[in-house]
Amino acid sequence: MELFFQTLLNGLLQSGLYALVASGLALAVGVVGIVNFAHGEFLMIGAFLAWGASAYLGVDPLLSLPLVAVAVFAVGALTYRVSIRHVLLAPELNQMLLTFGLGILLQNLALMLLGGNTRTVTTPYQGSSLSLGDLSVGGPKMIAFGLAVVILAGLYAVLYRTNLGRQMRAVAQNRRGSQLIGIDVDRVYLIAFGVSCGLAAVAGVLVATLLFASPTVGLVFALKAFAIIVMAGLGNLTGVLWASVVLGVSEALVQTYVPGGGGWSDAVFFLLIFATLVFRSFRGAR
Amino acid sequence: MSRAMETSRTVTRRPDFTARALVPLGLFFGLALVFPFLPLGTRAEYLLQIAFFTLVAAILALSWDILARSGQVSLAHAAFYGLGAYGFALLGKVMPWFAAMPLAALIAGLVSLILGAVTLRLSGMYFAIATLAFTEVVRTIIQNLPESVAGGANGLLVPALLGGNARAQYFLAFGVLLFTALVSLAIRRSRLHHAFAAIRQGEETARVLGVSVVRYKLAAFFISSFLAALGGVLFAGKTFFINPLETFSLANSIAPLTTSIFGGLYTTLGPMLGATVLRVAEELLHNSVKNGYLVVYGLVLMLTILWLPRGLMGLLRRGKHGGEL
Numbered sequence: 041m042e043l044f045f046q047t048l049l050n051g052l053l054q055s056g057l058y059a060l061v062a063s064g065l066a067l068a069v070g071v072v073g074i075v076n077f078a079h080g081e082f083l084m085i086g087a088f089l090a091w092g093a094s095a096y097l098g099v100d101p102l103l104s105l106p107l108v109a110v111a112v113f114a115v116g117a118l119t120y121r122v123s124i125r126h127v128l129l130a131p132e133l134n135q136m137l138l139t140f141g142l143g144i145l146l147q148n149l150a151l152m153l154l155g156g157n158t159r160t161v162t163t164p165y166q167g168s169s170l171s172l173g174d175l176s177v178g179g180p181k182m183i184a185f186g187l188a189v190v191i192l193a194g195l196y197a198v199l200y201r202t203n204l205g206r207q208m209r210a211v212a213q214n215r216r217g218s219q220l221i222g223i224d225v226d227r228v229y230l231i232a233f234g235v236s237c238g239l240a241a242v243a244g245v246l247v248a249t250l251l252f253a254s255p256t257v258g259l260v261f262a263l264k265a266f267a268i269i270v271m272a273g274l275g276n277l278t279g280v281l282w283a284s285v286v287l288g289v290s291e292a293l294v295q296t297y298v299p300g301g302g303g304w305s306d307a308v309f310f311l312l313i314f315a316t317l318v319f320r321s322f323r324g325a326r
Numbered sequence: 327m328s329r330a331m332e333t334s335r336t337v338t339r340r341p342d343f344t345a346r347a348l349v350p351l352g353l354f355f356g357l358a359l360v361f362p363f364l365p366l367g368t369r370a371e372y373l374l375q376i377a378f379f380t381l382v383a384a385i386l387a388l389s390w391d392i393l394a395r396s397g398q399v400s401l402a403h404a405a406f407y408g409l410g411a412y413g414f415a416l417l418g419k420v421m422p423w424f425a426a427m428p429l430a431a432l433i434a435g436l437v438s439l440i441l442g443a444v445t446l447r448l449s450g451m452y453f454a455i456a457t458l459a460f461t462e463v464v465r466t467i468i469q470n471l472p473e474s475v476a477g478g479a480n481g482l483l484v485p486a487l488l489g490g491n492a493r494a495q496y497f498l499a500f501g502v503l504l505f506t507a508l509v510s511l512a513i514r515r516s517r518l519h520h521a522f523a524a525i526r527q528g529e530e531t532a533r534v535l536g537v538s539v540v541r542y543k544l545a546a547f548f549i550s551s552f553l554a555a556l557g558g559v560l561f562a563g564k565t566f567f568i569n570p571l572e573t574f575s576l577a578n579s580i581a582p583l584t585t586s587i588f589g590g591l592y593t594t595l596g597p598m599l600g601a602t603v604l605r606v607a608e609e610l611l612h613n614s615v616k617n618g619y620l621v622v623y624g625l626v627l628m629l630t631i632l633w634l635p636r637g638l639m640g641l642l643r644r645g646k647h648g649g650e651l
Contacts, residue, residue, distance in 0.1 A: 075451045126632055132450045133399055137587065138631045144580060145624030152615055259576070263462070266455050307466040310459040317456050318444055 046175050047296040048289060053181050055288025056188035057246055061261050062268035062280045063192060064239030069274050071212045071232040074124055074135055078143035080262025082237040084150060086112055086244025087253035091159045094248075101161055102183070105245045109238045116237025120230050128229075143262075150255035158252040166249075184246040191242060192281070195235075199277065208232055260306070267309040271316045287312060350642075351507065351595055358500055362493050374492055378564060380605040381499040382557050383585060387597035388506050389553035390582035392513060395592050396546035397449075397526030402441060402457035403554055404578035405464045409434040410555025411484070411562035411573050412468060412476060418485040418563070427559050434555030435548045442547035446540060449529070458579070465574035479570060487563025495564055502556050503598070509549060510594040522546060523592075554582075577620055584627045590639025599638050 061083060068076040086108050093104035123142065127135045168179030199205035210218045211228045219225050240258075247257060268287055272279025287309055294305045358381065366373050390403050413430025414423075421429075445456050469479050476482060488494040513519055521542040524532035533539050562568050581604075582597075589600025604626065611619045630637060 123628065123632065130631075134631050134635070136399075136451055136454060137583070138628055140580070141584070141624045141627030141631065143624070144620055145628065148619070148621040148624060152619075152621060263458070267459075270452070270455060304466065304470060307463055310462045310466070313455060313459045314444070314463070317448060317452055 042174050043296065047292045049172075049175055049177065050181075051289035051292030052285065053177065053185045053288075054292065055284040056185040056192075057243060057250070058261075058264055058268060058288055059192060059281055059284035060188045060239060060243040060246070062265040062272075062284055063195060063277060064236040064243070065262070065265045066269045066272065066274075066277050066280050067208075067232055067239070068236040069269060070277060071208050072120075072124070072229045072236075073128070073215075074139065074233070075132075076233075076236065077136060077139040077262070078119075078146060079236070079240050079265060080258025080260075081143045081146035081150075082112055082116060082240035082258070083244040083247065083261055084147065084253070084255060084258035085115065086241025087248040087257055088150065088154065088159075088244075089241070090245040090248040091161050091253040094161045094163075095159070100163060101245050101249050102163075102187075105187075105242060108245050109242050112241030112244075113234040113238035117230050117234035119237070120233040124233060125226070125229070147255050147258070154255065156255060158254040158257075159248075160252045161248045163249055180249050184250055187242075187246065191239070195239070196277075204228075204231065264309045267313040267316075270313050354595065354598055355500075355504060355507075358503075362496055371492065374496055376605065376609050378492070378496050378499050378560075380602055381496070381503050382560050382564075383581065383605050384598040384601035385499070385503050385506050385557040385560070386554055386578075386582040387585035387589065387601050388503075388510055388594065389550045389557065391586040391591060391593070391597045392510060392553070393546050393550035394583075394586065395513070395519075395522040395526065396543055397522070397529070398442075398445075398543060398546060399454060399583070400457045400550075401454050401576075401579045401583070402438075402460045403550075403582050404574050404576065405441075405457075405461040406434045406438055406551035406554040407558040407561070407578055408461075408464065408468075408568075408570075408573040409437055409551075410558025411568050412482070412558075413555065414559040414562050415482045415484040415568060416476070423485070423487055423563070427556065430559055431552045431555040434558070435552035438547045438551030439544055442544045446543060458576075461574055461576075461579060465570050468574075469570040477569070481567055481569025484562045484566050484568055486566055487560070490566075495560070499560050502553075502560060506553050506556075507594055507598070509553065513549075514594065518542065518545065577623075580620075580623060580627075584623045584630075586637075588626050588630050588634075588637050590637035590642075593639050596637055596639040603638070 061079070064082075065076060065079045068074050068079070089108045089111060090101040090104055093099040093108070094101055119142065123138060124135075127138050163180065165179040165183065170177045170179060170182055197205075199208060207218070207223050207228050208231075210221075210223060211225055211232075215225060218228075243261065244253075244258070247253070247261065251257065264287060268280055268283040269276075271283040271286065290312070291305045291308050294308050298304055358377070361377050362374055386403060386407060390400065393400050393403075410430050413433045414426050417426035417429055420426075441457065441460050445453055448456055468476050471478065473480065488498060513522070521532070521537050524535060524537050525539055525542060529539055558573075562573075585600040585604055586597045587600075588604060589598065590596025604622065607622055608619055611622060615621075634640060
C-alpha cells in the first residue's frame with residue numbers, strides 16, 4: 041500500500057511539469073491556432089540557458105528562471121513575427137510543416153553548436169529529500185512541482201482576471217469578432233505565442249535541474265504535451281490539468297507495476313493518444 | 327499560399343503524357359544508370375555510396391508523396407521503412423534475399439493497413455500526431471522484445487545484400503527506384519490519381535461523388551508503405567547493422583516529407599530531384615559539420631513553405647500549368 045501511495049505521489053509530482061509544458065502548447069493551439077511542433081525546442085533552449093547561467097556565471101537555475109523566461113518569450117515573439125505570422129491563413133498542413141522545420145532547425149543548431157552530450161546542472165539541493173510520513177520525495181522534484189503550481193496559477197489568473205487574458209480568450213473563440221470589437225489580434229497572437237514559448241522555457245529550466253540539458257531533451261516532453269492536449273481536447277486549457285495528472289500517474293503506475301516498466305512507460309503516452317484519438321474519431325468528433 | 331499544397335486543382339484535366347514531359351525523368355534515370363561507370367578516380371567508391379543513399383532517399387520521398395497524394399500527411403514513414411529493415415534482417419537469415427525483400431515489404435504493407443484503418447477518420451494534425459505515435463509504439467515494441475527475437479535496444483546484424491557488392495547493390499536500388507517511379511506514373515494515369523486528388527481536396531465531396539474513400543486511402547497506405555519498406559531493406563542490407571533508435575528515428579520520417587515538399591509535392595520527378603539536391607547538400611555539410619547537419623532539412627522546410635510552396639518543380643515550370651509528372 042505504501043508503494044502504491046509513493047507511486048501516486050511520484051506521478052502527481054511529475055504531472056506538474058507536464059502541465060507546464062502542455063499549457064504552453066495549449067495556449068499556442070487555442071489562441072493562435074498554431075500546432076507548434078517546435079514547442080519542445082523552446083523547452084530545450086530554456087534548459088540550455090539555465091545550464092549556461094549555472095555553469096559559466098554560477099547562477100542558480102531557480103534565480104535565472106525569470107530571466108530565461110523573458111529571454112525565450114522574446115525569442116518566441118520574434119519567431120512569431122518572422123515566420124508564424126505569414127502562415128496564419130495558410131492551410132493547416134503548411135503551418136504544421138513550418139513549425140516542424142523550425143523544430144528541426146533549432147534542435148540541430150543546438151547539436152551543431154553544443155554537441156550531443158547531456159549537460160547536468162549541479163545545485164545545492166540536488167540530493168536533498170523530504171519525507172512526508174512514510175513517503176519520501178526528492179527536493180528538486182518538490183521544488184519543480186511547487187513552481188509549476190505557482191506559475192500555472194499565475195497563468196490562469198492572467199487568463200481569467202486581466203484584460204489581456206480576456207482578450208486572449210476572446211481571440212481564441214472568434215478571431216474576426218475580436219477584431220470587430222477593436223482587439224489588436226496580431227498583438228494578442230504575438231504575446232500568446234511568446235508566453236507559450238516562455239512557459240516551455242520555464243519547464244526547460246526545471247528539466248535541467250531534474251534531468252539534464254541536451255539538444256533532444258525537448259522532443260519527448262513535446263510529444264507528451266501533444267498527448268495531453270489531445271486528451272484534453274485541442275485548445276482546452278483547463279482540461280490540460282487533469283490530462284497531465286492522468287498521464288503522470290499512469291506512467292508512474294506502469295513504471296512500478298509492470299515488469300521491466302522503465303522501457304514501457306515511455307509508450308504509455310502514445311497508447312493514451314492512440315486510445316483518445318480512436319475513441320474520438322469513432323464517436324464522430326474530429 | 328493556400329494554393330501551395332493544392333497544385334492540381336484541375337483534376338478533371340487529362341494528364342498529358344507527352345514524350346516531352348517524360349524527358350526529364352528519362353534524363354534522371356539515364357544519369358543514374360551511367361553513374362557507376364563514370365571515371366571518378368580515387369573517390370569513386372565513396373561517391374557510389376552517396377549515390378546509393380540518394381537513390382534510397384528518393385525511394386522514400388517518392389513513396390511518401392504517393393501517400394500524401396491521398397491527403398494523408400504521415401509521420402510514420404520511419405515505421406514502415408524500419409519494418410522493412412527489421413523484416414529483412416530477420417527473414418534474410420532463413421531465405422534468399424530475393425524472397426526476403428518482397429516479403430518484408432509485404433509485411434510492412436499489411437501492418438500499414440492497420441494504421442490506415444485506425445486513422446481513417448483523422449485529419450490534419452490529429453493524423454500527424456497519431457502516425458508519429460504509431461512510429462514510437464513500433465519502436466518501443468521492437469526495443470522491448472526479448473533480445474533473442476529482434477536484438478532489443480542493442481540492434482541487430484543484417485545479412486549483406488548481394489554479398490556486399492557495392493555496384494550490384496547500387497543497381498538493385500536503381501531498380502527499386504525505377505519500380506517506384508513506374509508505380510507513381512501508373513497511379514498518375516489511373517483512376518487512383520483522380521480519387522486521391524478528390525479525397526485530398528475534400529473528403530466529404532469525394533464521398534458524395536461516389537469515391538470509395540476507405541478503399542483508396544488504404545490502397546495509398548499499402549502502396550506507400552510497401553515501397554518505403556523496400557527502401558528500408560536496401561538500407562539495412564547496405565549497412566549490415568540496424569538498431570531501433572536510429573532506424574525508427576523521427577529524422578527518417580522528416581527527411582522524405584521535407585524532400586517531397588522541397589522537390590515538389592504530388593509529382594514523380596519532384597521528390598527524386600529533391601532527394602538528389604538535399605542528399606548532396608547533406609553530404610557536403612556532413613564533411614565540414616560533424617553534428618546537426620539536419621539543420622539543412624529544417625531550414626529548407628521552413629524556406630520552402632514560406633517562399634517556394636510548389637518546390638523545385640514549381641521553379642522549373644514557373645507559370646506553366648498541367649503536364650505534371
